[in-house]
Amino acid sequence: MNIVIVEDEPLVxxxxxxxxxxxxxxxxxxxxxxxxxxxxxxxxxxxTVDLLLLDLNLKGRNGFDLLKSNVAxxxxxxxxxxxxxxxxxxxxxxxxxxxxxxxxxxxxAKAFDRILDTSQRNYYGxxxxxxxxxxxIELIALAxxxxxxxxxxxxxxxxxxxxxxxxxxxxxIEKIIQLLPDNYLxxxxxxxxxxxxxxxxxxxxxSQYSLKLNTGLEIPVGRTKYQDVKHYLESK
Amino acid sequence: xxxxxxxKLFLLLSLLSMYVFALNSEDVRASTAPPPNKFNEINIEIxxxxxxxxxxxxxxxxIHWKKITFxxxxxxxxxxxxxxxxxxxxxxxxxxxxxIGMLGASSFYWDExxxxxxxxxxxxxxxxxxxxITTLVNIPEHYxxxxxxxxxxxxxxxxxxxKLSNIGYIFTLVDEQKLHSQILxxxxxxxxxxxxxxxxxxxxxxxxxxxxxxxxxQIFSLFCLFSSLILITEQAKFWLxxxxxxxxxxxxxxxxxTFIACSLLPLFYxxxxxxxxxxxxxxxxxxxxxxxxxxxxxxxxxSTFLFGxxxxxxxxxxxxxxxxxxxxxxxxxxxxPSLSLLYFIPDYFNEFVFSVxxxxxxxxxxxxxxxxxxxxxxxxxxxxxxxxxxxxRNMQPHFLMNCLTQLMELVEIKPKKAVEFISxxxxxxxxxxxxxxxxxxxxxxxxxxxxxxxxIMSIRYQQTYQLDVNGDVADIFIPPTILHxxxxxxFTHNAISSTRAxxxxxxxxxxxxxxxLKTPIEKKIDxxxxxxxEQYIKARLAEFEQVNNKHKxxxxxxxxxxxxxxxxxxxxxxxx
Numbered sequence: 021m022n023i024v025i026v027e028d029e030p031l032v033x034x035x036x037x038x039x040x041x042x043x044x045x046x047x048x049x050x051x052x053x054x055x056x057x058x059x060x061x062x063x064x065x066x067x068t069v070d071l072l073l074l075d076l077n078l079k080g081r082n083g084f085d086l087l088k089s090n091v092a093x094x095x096x097x098x099x100x101x102x103x104x105x106x107x108x109x110x111x112x113x114x115x116x117x118x119x120x121x122x123x124x125x126x127x128x129a130k131a132f133d134r135i136l137d138t139s140q141r142n143y144y145g146x147x148x149x150x151x152x153x154x155x156x157i158e159l160i161a162l163a164x165x166x167x168x169x170x171x172x173x174x175x176x177x178x179x180x181x182x183x184x185x186x187x188x189x190x191x192x193i194e195k196i197i198q199l200l201p202d203n204y205l206x207x208x209x210x211x212x213x214x215x216x217x218x219x220x221x222x223x224x225x226x227s228q229y230s231l232k233l234n235t236g237l238e239i240p241v242g243r244t245k246y247q248d249v250k251h252y253l254e255s256k
Numbered sequence: 257x258x259x260x261x262x263x264k265l266f267l268l269l270s271l272l273s274m275y276v277f278a279l280n281s282e283d284v285r286a287s288t289a290p291p292p293n294k295f296n297e298i299n300i301e302i303x304x305x306x307x308x309x310x311x312x313x314x315x316x317x318x319i320h321w322k323k324i325t326f327x328x329x330x331x332x333x334x335x336x337x338x339x340x341x342x343x344x345x346x347x348x349x350x351x352x353x354x355x356i357g358m359l360g361a362s363s364f365y366w367d368e369x370x371x372x373x374x375x376x377x378x379x380x381x382x383x384x385x386x387x388x389i390t391t392l393v394n395i396p397e398h399y400x401x402x403x404x405x406x407x408x409x410x411x412x413x414x415x416x417x418x419k420l421s422n423i424g425y426i427f428t429l430v431d432e433q434k435l436h437s438q439i440l441x442x443x444x445x446x447x448x449x450x451x452x453x454x455x456x457x458x459x460x461x462x463x464x465x466x467x468x469x470x471x472x473x474q475i476f477s478l479f480c481l482f483s484s485l486i487l488i489t490e491q492a493k494f495w496l497x498x499x500x501x502x503x504x505x506x507x508x509x510x511x512x513x514t515f516i517a518c519s520l521l522p523l524f525y526x527x528x529x530x531x532x533x534x535x536x537x538x539x540x541x542x543x544x545x546x547x548x549x550x551x552x553x554x555x556x557x558x559s560t561f562l563f564g565x566x567x568x569x570x571x572x573x574x575x576x577x578x579x580x581x582x583x584x585x586x587x588x589x590x591x592x593p594s595l596s597l598l599y600f601i602p603d604y605f606n607e608f609v610f611s612v613x614x615x616x617x618x619x620x621x622x623x624x625x626x627x628x629x630x631x632x633x634x635x636x637x638x639x640x641x642x643x644x645x646x647x648x649r650n651m652q653p654h655f656l657m658n659c660l661t662q663l664m665e666l667v668e669i670k671p672k673k674a675v676e677f678i679s680x681x682x683x684x685x686x687x688x689x690x691x692x693x694x695x696x697x698x699x700x701x702x703x704x705x706x707x708x709x710x711x712i713m714s715i716r717y718q719q720t721y722q723l724d725v726n727g728d729v730a731d732i733f734i735p736p737t738i739l740h741x742x743x744x745x746x747f748t749h750n751a752i753s754s755t756r757a758x759x760x761x762x763x764x765x766x767x768x769x770x771x772x773l774k775t776p777i778e779k780k781i782d783x784x785x786x787x788x789x790e791q792y793i794k795a796r797l798a799e800f801e802q803v804n805n806k807h808k809x810x811x812x813x814x815x816x817x818x819x820x821x822x823x824x825x826x827x828x829x830x831x832x
Contacts, residue, residue, distance in 0.1 A: 028717070028751055029658065029661075029662060029716050029717060030717065030718040031662050031665050031666065031716070031718065032658070032661050032662055032665060034665065034669075035661070035664065035665035035668075038665075038669075055751065056751060077748075102653070102654040102655075102657035102658045102661070103654060104657070120657070121657045121658060121660070121661040122657060122660040122661035122663070122664045123661065123664075124664070
């Protein structure tokens with residue numbers, strides 16, 4: 021597992037590194053530490069990273085711009101910051117977790133759990149997905165996404181209200197679904213659907229299932245996922 | 257046109273007041289045609305000491321006697337007066353009495369029969385016993401028959417040390433019931449005014465001593481006190497039966513109170529508006545009043561002029577204030593009619609005019625005072641806010657949280673270092689807590705505080721930060737935490753390597769002290785924050801100026817900050 025730590029205070033950096041190694045001692049780890057995000061950027065661009073532990077001064081606008089560009093990347097971001105009052109806002113932009121300083125080993129372990137256990141959902145209320153388009157960061161409201169399709173290491177996001185019907189996100193579909201709320205269902209190995217856009221569940225001959233969306237598209241439903249979909253639609 | 261209406265209005269008011277106080281003026285302003293039961297003219301003869309007294313006899317002829325009105329009776333003389341009166345019993349509603357108000361000793365006869373003895377009439381100051389100023393003489397019912405009657409009196413007026421414009425005030429037959437109700441009405445009016453001003457005087461004394469020692473509160477309180485004293489002394493003629501030789505003393509007392517109240521009025525506005533040259537202006541006004549007092553005007557006239565002068569100077573001060581500070585328009589609106597009221601009804605001691613004018617003035621002053629109280633309250637709140645802000649800023653939760661994170665690590669890894677860190681941290685907090693309550697601190701203390709903060713930062717970033725001080729720092733006092741807050745800011749906005757030091761240069765030339773603080777700029781995290789730091793410093797400096805100016809040290813503080821050669825420069829100047 022490749023982890024990048026950005027923290028400007030040496031002792032705190034040491035702490036984050038020490039605790040990370042302790043929590044994830046059963047994994048093979050590669051940890052890189054930087055004192056600020058500018059230094060880390062080159063590394064993040066050239067290496068495949070699984071997780072960014074970021075200390076962010078969220079006081080000014082700069083802090084949130086940095087946050088948005090990082091959550092648009094392929095890796096997950098966990099914020100470790102003293103600015104606990106900004107946690108809700110950070111979650112809205114799609115950070116995996118927000119660890120308030122000062123933090124204990126237990127709290128950090130809980131944050132790592134969320135990476136390791138992919139069945140856990142974001143219960144903090146992500147409202148946007150940040151995407152990089154033409155070098156700029158763009159925020160997409162979750163309500164405007166009808167479904168997401170896996171596209172190799174990336175994900176293809178289908179939008180309902182934009183001129184451009186799709187957008188590419190650098191995170192793979194497994195990572196994205198971790199950020200999304202309960203109304204997004206993994207209906208297929210390659211598809212995540214916003215259930216608010218489902219018109220009906222179609223049963224085709226040969227036990228083929230699919231979901232008809234308001235947009236007119238039909239999304240295949242995996243055989244193993246059928247029960248989940250049916251259950252979700254019935255309970256609604 | 258408008259002016260005409262105003263004039264009419266005031267004439268109406270004056271008529272009204274004349275009606276209410278007809279008691280005082282009935283005789284003085286009597287018309288030529290004598291109504292029944294009233295004296296119009298009296299006959300007077302100065303008594304030569306050699307002549308025998310025959311003035312009370314009905315048979316004595318008074319055709320050659322001098323004819324005068326009662327208010328023309330002479331001073332320092334021994335004389336006789338005779339008045340003929342036509343009694344018409346049908347016009348008498350209740351018991352009639354003779355009301356005499358004059359400065360002298362007298363004995364009065366009704367148709368040769370003695371009805372009143374007031375003091376002892378004498379031929380010189382040595383053998384005269386002064387009578388009391390106002391007497392109500394009871395005329396026996398059976399004396400009052402229809403037809404012509406003779407009222408005669410022997411009077412001596414030797415006990416007056418100063419020439420007065422008139423010494424005979426009232427000489428009339430009055431309806432006793434009517435008289436009492438009139439006096440009652442007058443007294444109620446005066447009592448309300450006296451009571452109200454005394455209460456106001458008391459309230460503002462309390463405000464001055466218990467709430468805020470603002471000089472204009474004290475002046476207002478004294479003004480209320482003296483204006484009620486004026487009326488109390490003025491009213492003394494109704495409730496205090498003093499002998500007439502005290503009369504000049506009473507007039508002098510009233511005049512002194514008027515003098516004080518009239519001096520306080522312009523002084524109040526001068527202080528309230530904090531105008532420049534207020535001492536010069538006040539001296540000028542008082543000198544004017546003194547020269548007025550030394551002139552040959554009668555007490556009443558001089559009082560009216562004093563009051564007019566006070567109103568006029570108040571008007572000028574308020575006009576000046578309106579043009580320069582935009583304050584005082586309401587006062588002008590109130591003073592102008594008061595001044596015109598005084599102009600149209602110059603009878604200053606007419607209780608009605610006096611009270612109305614004073615109530616208006618007091619209202620105007622109260623408006624100014626309450627406005628000032630509001631301004632003071634806002635200023636006090638602001639100062640309080642600054643103090644809270646100081647504490648909040650320095651106990652910044654983020655700063656604390658970051659330090660605590662650090663501490664957690666140290667406790668787990670190097671407990672000894674943790675103890676060291678806690679002690680540095682508590683040192684800074686302790687000093688901040690103490691300083692936040694102070695108006696100013698020694699520069700050396702501020703430098704110590706900055707060094708404490710740098711020590712904390714040195715541990716946190718594992719660097720060696722230090723503050724280089726150039727110049728003489730002794731005996732310089734500054735508002736607390738202004739340098740500290742700039743150093744703090746530097747860390748919030750920067751990541752700093754230790755190779756660059758913080759610099760403080762202190763210069764002191766001709767009462768001007770300059771502090772120049774240079775903090776390094778590297779890898780800016782955020783260009784400018786919310787500007788709260790700068791606002792905070794400016795508020796602190798403003799408060800510092802205010803406190804110093806209160807102690808008569810005029811001080812000018814200035815603060816600028818700018819970027820220069822990879823340093824953030826903060827320049828503080830204190831010019832005294």
